Amino acid sequence: MNLKTSFPKGVQSSEVLFSLPYDLNDRAQPVSGHLCVTDSEILVYLNNELKSRYYIDDFSEFKCEQLVGSSMMIGELKSGESIAFCIFRQQEFLRYAELCKLLDYYARTGRLITETPEDEPCCPKCGMPLEGAKECPFCANKTGLFIKLIKRVKPYRKYFIIALICTVFEQILWLIVPNITRMIIDDYVTPKNTDWVGFFVLCGLLVGLAALSCIPNSMNMRCSFKVALNMGKDLREDVFAKSERMSLSAVTKKTAGELIRRVSGDAAKLESFVTEKGKDFVVQAISLIALMAILFVMNWKLALLTVVPIPFVFLLTKKLFHTMAVRYTRVWRNMTDHDSVLHDILNGVRVVKAYGTEVQEIQKYTGYSLKAARACVRAEIVWYLTIPFAEFVMTVGNYLVLLFGGRLILDGGMKLGELVQFTTYVAMLYDPIRWFIHIPKEFSDAAVSASKVFEVLEDESSLKEAENAVESEISGEIELKNVYFGYREYAPVLKDITMKINKGEMIGIVGHSGVGKSTLINLILRLYDVTDGQILIDGRDIRSYAQKSLRSQIGVVLQETFLFDGSVLDNICYAKPDATFEEVVRAAKIANAHDFVTKLPDGYNTRVGNKGYQLSGGERQRIAIARAIIHDPKIIILDEATASLDTETEKQIQEALGRLTEGRTTIAIAHRLSTLSGADRLAVLDKGKLAEFDTHDNLMRKHGVYYGLVMAQRRTTKMRGQKQAAEV
Amino acid sequence: MSINEESFAADKLNILDCGRLKFTKEKSGFMTLETDGKTYNKVNLTRLQPFYEKTRFISVNYENDEKEFIEIGVIRDMKELSDGQFEVVNDFLEYKYYMPLITKICSIKENMRGSLFVKAVTTAGDKTICIRDWYRNFKLIGGKYLYVCDVEGNKYYCDDVEMRLDKKSLAAMEMFT
Ligand SMILES: Nc1ncnc2c1ncn2[C@@H]1O[C@H](COP(=O)(O)OP(=O)(O)OP(=O)(O)O)[C@@H](O)[C@H]1O
Numbered sequence: 001m002n003l004k005t006s007f008p009k010g011v012q013s014s015e016v017l018f019s020l021p022y023d024l025n026d027r028a029q030p031v032s033g034h035l036c037v038t039d040s041e042i043l044v045y046l047n048n049e050l051k052s053r054y055y056i057d058d059f060s061e062f063k064c065e066q067l068v069g070s071s072m073m074i075g076e077l078k079s080g081e082s083i084a085f086c087i088f089r090q091q092e093f094l095r096y097a098e099l100c101k102l103l104d105y106y107a108r109t110g111r112l113i114t115e116t117p118e119d120e121p122c123c124p125k126c127g128m129p130l131e132g133a134k135e136c137p138f139c140a141n142k143t144g145l146f147i148k149l150i151k152r153v154k155p156y157r158k159y160f161i162i163a164l165i166c167t168v169f170e171q172i173l174w175l176i177v178p179n180i181t182r183m184i185i186d187d188y189v190t191p192k193n194t195d196w197v198g199f200f201v202l203c204g205l206l207v208g209l210a211a212l213s214c215i216p217n218s219m220n221m222r223c224s225f226k227v228a229l230n231m232g233k234d235l236r237e238d239v240f241a242k243s244e245r246m247s248l249s250a251v252t253k254k255t256a257g258e259l260i261r262r263v264s265g266d267a268a269k270l271e272s273f274v275t276e277k278g279k280d281f282v283v284q285a286i287s288l289i290a291l292m293a294i295l296f297v298m299n300w301k302l303a304l305l306t307v308v309p310i311p312f313v314f315l316l317t318k319k320l321f322h323t324m325a326v327r328y329t330r331v332w333r334n335m336t337d338h339d340s341v342l343h344d345i346l347n348g349v350r351v352v353k354a355y356g357t358e359v360q361e362i363q364k365y366t367g368y369s370l371k372a373a374r375a376c377v378r379a380e381i382v383w384y385l386t387i388p389f390a391e392f393v394m395t396v397g398n399y400l401v402l403l404f405g406g407r408l409i410l411d412g413g414m415k416l417g418e419l420v421q422f423t424t425y426v427a428m429l430y431d432p433i434r435w436f437i438h439i440p441k442e443f444s445d446a447a448v449s450a451s452k453v454f455e456v457l458e459d460e461s462s463l464k465e466a467e468n469a470v471e472s473e474i475s476g477e478i479e480l481k482n483v484y485f486g487y488r489e490y491a492p493v494l495k496d497i498t499m500k501i502n503k504g505e506m507i508g509i510v511g512h513s514g515v516g517k518s519t520l521i522n523l524i525l526r527l528y529d530v531t532d533g534q535i536l537i538d539g540r541d542i543r544s545y546a547q548k549s550l551r552s553q554i555g556v557v558l559q560e561t562f563l564f565d566g567s568v569l570d571n572i573c574y575a576k577p578d579a580t581f582e583e584v585v586r587a588a589k590i591a592n593a594h595d596f597v598t599k600l601p602d603g604y605n606t607r608v609g610n611k612g613y614q615l616s617g618g619e620r621q622r623i624a625i626a627r628a629i630i631h632d633p634k635i636i637i638l639d640e641a642t643a644s645l646d647t648e649t650e651k652q653i654q655e656a657l658g659r660l661t662e663g664r665t666t667i668a669i670a671h672r673l674s675t676l677s678g679a680d681r682l683a684v685l686d687k688g689k690l691a692e693f694d695t696h697d698n699l700m701r702k703h704g705v706y707y708g709l710v711m712a713q714r715r716t717t718k719m720r721g722q723k724q725a726a727e728v
Numbered sequence: 729m730s731i732n733e734e735s736f737a738a739d740k741l742n743i744l745d746c747g748r749l750k751f752t753k754e755k756s757g758f759m760t761l762e763t764d765g766k767t768y769n770k771v772n773l774t775r776l777q778p779f780y781e782k783t784r785f786i787s788v789n790y791e792n793d794e795k796e797f798i799e800i801g802v803i804r805d806m807k808e809l810s811d812g813q814f815e816v817v818n819d820f821l822e823y824k825y826y827m828p829l830i831t832k833i834c835s836i837k838e839n840m841r842g843s844l845f846v847k848a849v850t851t852a853g854d855k856t857i858c859i860r861d862w863y864r865n866f867k868l869i870g871g872k873y874l875y876v877c878d879v880e881g882n883k884y885y886c887d888d889v890e891m892r893l894d895k896k897s898l899a900a901m902e903m904f905t
């Protein structure tokens with residue numbers, strides 16, 4: 001990171017090793033200042049004048065304190081006093097954090113690293129590091145959205161082309177019709193010609209043409225339908241697959257309702273748009289040009305009259321496009337909010353019932369529903385207020401033609417049949433024009449959906465699979481080396497964790513709530529990548545394993561038990577769909593689930609839909625344990641897996657697990673410390689760091705953090721016991 | 729002591745008597761608090777409702793040597809502080825929660841990747857604010873309070889969009905809120 005971004009005026013840059021700007025004073029007023037570091041001093045400048053001077057050697061520690069809207073760089077003097085050097089806004093935070101790291105390293109080791117690696121290339125728009133990408137994945141502007149959409153038709157281009165040809169053919173048929181009408185009028189009706197044969201032939205031709213057009217029409221519909229359905233299916237599947245594959249951190253940023261809308265709503269909209277409008281576009285453009293050509297050839301003066309109002313109409317609709325896009329985005333937002341709320345309320349229906357807040361929730365939902373409806377109305381209303389007017393302006397040309405054409409006939413310059421043919425063509429011309437007038441509406445609506453769909457499709461946040469990811473059997477040795485991790489890079493949850501878990505060991509992780517226990521196992525599962533440091537499994541970086549291969553060898557019971565809609569059997573088989581029934585029962589027995597499942601009326605076929613609410617919390621947990629062990633994982637992770645169970649049942653499961661886990665690495669998290677009595681070693685997390693890592697006995701002897709936890713728990717249990725005794 | 733008293737003593741909101749507080753600025757950027765003959769160093773102040781109440785319900789807390797969070801109490805309303813004290817406390821809060829006010833929105837552009845580029849006039853000057861995941865980081869809370877957090881972590885706000893922003897800004901914003 002470049003730590004020499006800006007110098008105070010007139011300061012020699014060769015002595016100054018680092019120089020960063022700061023922009024706030026301690027009264028929250030914007031200022032222009034600099035913090036410079038030489039090989040022995042820290043100099044603070046304000047408005048290019050030296051304000052204070054500190055000696056680096058006087059300090060024992062440097063750190064960056066992140067506040068809410070700003071951050072401070074703080075140094076801890078050896079005397080214990082702290083000094084805030086400067087205050088700056090968050091955009092400088094990462095640089096100051098890096099500087100503090102370097103200075104801190106100096107304070108600890110006496111070596112000052114002055115060479116910092118060059119700045120990583122940054123996105124010119126948002127200023128964030130590009131991380132190897134050519135273009136910032138967040139800021140790259142995505143043009144050619146519709147080209148990309150049309151490309152998706154490719155697999156079905158055969159049908160698409162057939163549909164296209166059929167439509168063009170049909171159009172040509174209709175183009176012949178006015179010609180025949182003219183012949184009927186000019187050759188038979190006006191001169192009162194009684195050559196019935198010719199007359200009937202022409203009439204027959206008219207009917208024949210209409211009948212003939214049915215064939216391409218039906219072919220067209222069949223093919224269009226095929227393309228539409230297939231493309232919609234593809235889009236839906238792709239969006240869904242992609243949203244499943246996105247990294248956990250990207251997915252959790254979107255609500256379930258929002259994703260559902262993208263998978264079903266938006267994909268469906270695009271499906272109809274591309275096939276209908278995409279094909280029509282070609283056809284309508286062709287017929288527009290063809291009709292114009294015919295009109296100009298027939299009578300260019302009259303033709304000019306018809307096209308006079310058209311530019312105005314197009315100007316108007318072009319203006320409308322933007323307005324419509326804004327309004328449709330709003331509709332989309334409101335619809336998404338509506339979906340999210342619906343999803344949320346329905347999922348939380350037990351909480352709603354428990355609190356008796358049905359009416360409140362109904363009102364909340366009605367509010368969102370109303371808002372969505374209003375947004376729709378507001379979007380459409382603009383359209384319906386302007387379009388009739390636009391269409392009227394457009395047809396003004398028609399009246400002009402009638403007026404001047406009529407005079408031409410009266411003056412003998414034109415035959416009636418010709419005028420009828422001409423006006424029929426004009427009327428036909430309005431079809432494609434009307435179509436083009438309406439396109440902004442459809443287009444802006446589809447554009448909103450397209451952008452939402454492609455936002456998901458082109459998300460690049462998924463954890464990168466190594467280039468030649470290995471798929472190998474693991475034996476279960478886990479090693480963490482100086483692991484740092486934070487959900488946000490600058491707010492570390494885990495700091496400098498180093499530990500080695502041997503194959504077949506059972507490790508308990510303990511620590512206060514929120515200390516980062518679940519986070520640690522998220523890292524071992526590689527749901528997130530470490531910020532710094534390394535996690536090795538069998539001596540190999542977990543980033544070099546194929547994700548699927550890695551996770552298929554780990555069995556995990558997460559803190560929140562989630563059961564899918566399906567039978568008990570389906571849920572247990574989840575990690576190993578081809579498991580035999582015996583295997584399922586074995587897993588259930590180990591998890592102590594077999595007995596209660598047997599008592600259920602439908603046995604293993606009992607449906608446990610809707611997250612398994614028909615089951616008790618402990619029953620659900622036991623099914624989750626069965627699910628975690630059925631595929632014979634090499635590593636078993638239990639995050640509060642037995643927290644909802646009574647100690648008796650817990651003990652039974654533990655014994656069964658103990659038999660199973662021989663030779664397997666087990667990592668268990670529990671607040672109830674007795675749960676971890678079987679653990680070989682205990683890792684005690686404290687304030688994000690690994691405070692202690694040893695056997696229970698050693699830790700008790702040490703009288704450290706773990707000892708404190710155990711004593712605190714014993715006291716409360718004892719107190720409770722005494723109280724109960726007193727009450728009895 | 730009955731079990732109730734014992735376990736519920738902790739849940740009383742300890743409202744501080746502003747007359748007995750004496751805050752002084754520390755070199756560490758935090759405060760020193762002297763109250764009832766006790767002195768606390770490196771005291772941190774926190775707005776409990778940063779969106780709505782800037783000078784009311786301020787939590788006064790510090791971290792002890794074990795890095796445990798300890799709340800001394802809550803200032804119900806900073807108006808009860810004497811003038812000099814108000815200033816000291818307010819200065820700290822102002823830079824801790826430093827957030828330029830958005831006074832005008834010139835234009836908002838969205839790309840198809842969930843990023844927004846907001847050209848705005850703020851009390852810290854003209855800015856193009858780049859926002860990622862704008863569904864979360866560009867929000868109108870309660871129909872009034874505009875909350876903006878840009879890609880670098882800088883925050884911006886507008887406490888009452890209807891009152892503070894002109895028609896054009898509101899129109900530019902309409903699509904995204
Ligand atoms: N997805 C997330 N995004 C941002 N922060 C998170 C996320 N998940 C957890 N955190 C934060 O990370 C910290 C550690 O959380 P973690 O779930 O690892 O705690 P824990 O030790 O498992 O606690 P508990 O014993 O209560 O389960 C917490 O402060 C939490 O607020």
Ligand SMILES: [Mg+2]
Nearest residue numbers: 517518519559
């Ligand atoms: Mg947890």
